[in-house]
Amino acid sequence: MAEMKFIAGSVCLDFVNTVGARVTGRDIVLRDKLKDYPDLATWSRLAGLFTAREVRCLERAAESHPARAAATLARALRLREALFRISKSLLGRSAPDESDVDVLRNELSIAKAHERLVRTKTGFAWAWDQSDHALDAPLWRVSQSAADLLTSADLGKLRQCGGDECGWMFLDTSRNRSRRWCDMKDCGNRAKVRRFRRREGHR
Secondary structure (H helix, E strand, C coil): CCCCCCCCCCHHHHHHCCEEEECCCCCCEEEECCCCHHHHHHHHHHCCCCCHHHHHHHHHHHHHCHHHHHHHHHHHHHHHHHHHHHHHHHHCCCCCCHHHHHHHHHHHHHHHCCEEEEECCCCEEEEECCCCCCCCHHHHHHHHHHHHHHCCHHHHHEEECCCCCCCCEEECCCCCCCCCCCCHHHHHHHHHHHHHHHHHHCC
16 A cells, blocks of 8 residues: 555544645645555554554455445545545635535534443543444544544644645644645655756756
8 A cells, every 4th residue: 555644743634645645726636545445444553543453353344344345435535535625725714615514514423423421440531432343433533633623723733735746734833833844855855956956947
């Protein structure tokens, strides 16, 4: 599977970034990293949402129920693109499309149905259903992460990488809010190389 990177500072934004790049100004994904359900399960493990054992259970359930797995992947991609468009709208200081917000609302309602109030040593806490066959369990975590971000002060730190054909989202936690790139080693270095070549070409 394609390499997964986690640079966004938020689970839902790392989920939005499960693409190689996006064409600037157009709603086109380049090099989608979620090509099948196992990709989604693996991403969930790498994101720290599930253990390796839990992911193996999800993958076995997907093998046993391929139609459900395919439908879950389609839901995941629909949620990912809705979250991207919502983020873009907020960055442009415009209202997100209501249909995109409805996608998130629907996934959130499903997620909330799988939350349980459980006893802990010190009191009570919210926990997820412990079902090895809930193929959409990754979406519960992503949609909850999105709701947490949209209702937090961190939303003001939302940024989009300035790299050509990147489009990744991230939270700018730098001291002076000056982060421009998803990763200085990738888009940042490429931008420096382009600037150097332009300067050399003008000599």
